Amino acid sequence: MSDHDAGRRPGFAAERRERILRLLRANGSMSLRELASAVHASEVTVRRDLRALAADGLLDRRHGGAMLPGGLTREAPYREKTGVATAEKAAIAEYAAGLVEDGDAIVLGGGTTTHELARRLTGRRDLTVVTNSLLVAEALADAPGAEVVMTGGALRGPIRALVGGAAERSLAGTHVRRAFVSGNGVSAARGLSTPNMAVAGVDRAMAEAAAEVIALADHTKVGADTMFQTVPPDRVSLLVTDAAAPPAELAALRAAGVRVHVVTP
Amino acid sequence: MSDHDAGRRPGFAAERRERILRLLRANGSMSLRELASAVHASEVTVRRDLRALAADGLLDRRHGGAMLPGGLTREAPYREKTGVATAEKAAIAEYAAGLVEDGDAIVLGGGTTTHELARRLTGRRDLTVVTNSLLVAEALADAPGAEVVMTGGALRGPIRALVGGAAERSLAGTHVRRAFVSGNGVSAARGLSTPNMAVAGVDRAMAEAAAEVIALADHTKVGADTMFQTVPPDRVSLLVTDAAAPPAELAALRAAGVRVHVVTP
């Protein structure tokens, strides 16, 4: 049932409000701008929708966006001043979302950037997403066109991701076109890396399971090198980063055979 | 437009309305234009159909289309604030939490009651919890004394649980002392049951993985019998329910060898 553009259905008002609620429940809170772009409506219209929904007590309006009512459940301020490089991550995720087509089967790793990416895939049709991240799974749980498969494994609380032998084994049997992974550092010398051994194992397994590995890394990670190497440079087919990344490192990465796409927030 | 004659003559109209209902149930909501094109009728005709169906309470009309009744308010079944038997579920979870000791390894199934139970285990020490529920995992993610292991599997969105062959296989290798499962019905005749086949498979695997199966079921489920049997009565070692459960059924369960504990909210 994929007419044209994903999610660009002619849908009507009540359905749009339903989608807004779903998006909010998946993400805890969202800015007005995010919502408007997600449901393909103007900010004025979304503002009206939020007003109506808030009148019914279905959400809480805040300056600049909305969040779940009574929700101490998840304190995720939509304007995350605590998060570093939020705008950059969003822009990177936005571009990465454009790489995903209806009917794709992809692997999504853990991390805030991949979470952002997942949130942008709710409108896709006939999508299969393999992930070890609770955040990714939750973001896509209500997406009608997405089949979400989780790896098993031990839960690593702080990052809400599954790791360990079980996670790696469950990935061993799968093969997909593309894996989107994040990691804590990416350099021309050692490729993707992460400071945690268990996480590294899963990231390696994810890279193994995919024909193409696409690295999502904001500028704070480019040139960084942490303890465990996960994906060597020649296995990274594309790096998506933002304009603040050190040009020298990007050049070195290109020289190492990595395609690099730079987005501007 | 006489409603009586509609049943006598299986004309095109009745069939078209059936199809409209089917489409709506499949998609949740559809715009008038989509429906008209789907059933190959004019928008005016579909509008008439919608009016008639809405009069019977079979759907909710909205400007621009229609959706399933109740749509906006009971969107997220698991986050139900006004859910049924909330106090009872809490009391059941409270008692069940008392059955869990430091150092235990347990299996927690999906459902709101097990979610409540998980939330009461955050203070335990040296606990290992195997679960297929995203809600349980999330509830224990920040608990310092709990090691959470998730089964893999396909995500079943509405209940936030992992199901399917992968989930069952990952449970095959585990063995724990106790499994806490909920299900949609429990009766002396057929034990625990659930209306979904995939969920049933996982519940069975969970029961297999545990030495003891403890069923958590509020009174609305006692005596209920849904399509797929998951755990036979003689494998349920303890049923925790609330005081509003039908006494006859509880007696029958006891006669079947099930220990029954009744909590008062």
Added chain:
DNA sequence: GACCCGGCGATCGAATATGGTCGGTTCCGA
């Protein structure tokens, strides 16, 4: 064969939704 009747589609005024813009307010960083 003429008539009636239920269902369907087309059309038009009315109601509603949408998006752009303007002025006042709130928020954030300096």
Added chain:
DNA sequence: TCGGAACCGACCATATTCGATCGCCGGGTC
């Protein structure tokens, strides 16, 4: 504390949808 940027509510023009009326078609009846 202050200035700028972002956000909000309100107004208006436009686009879309709704409800009602009408005419057409096919089948059944007298």
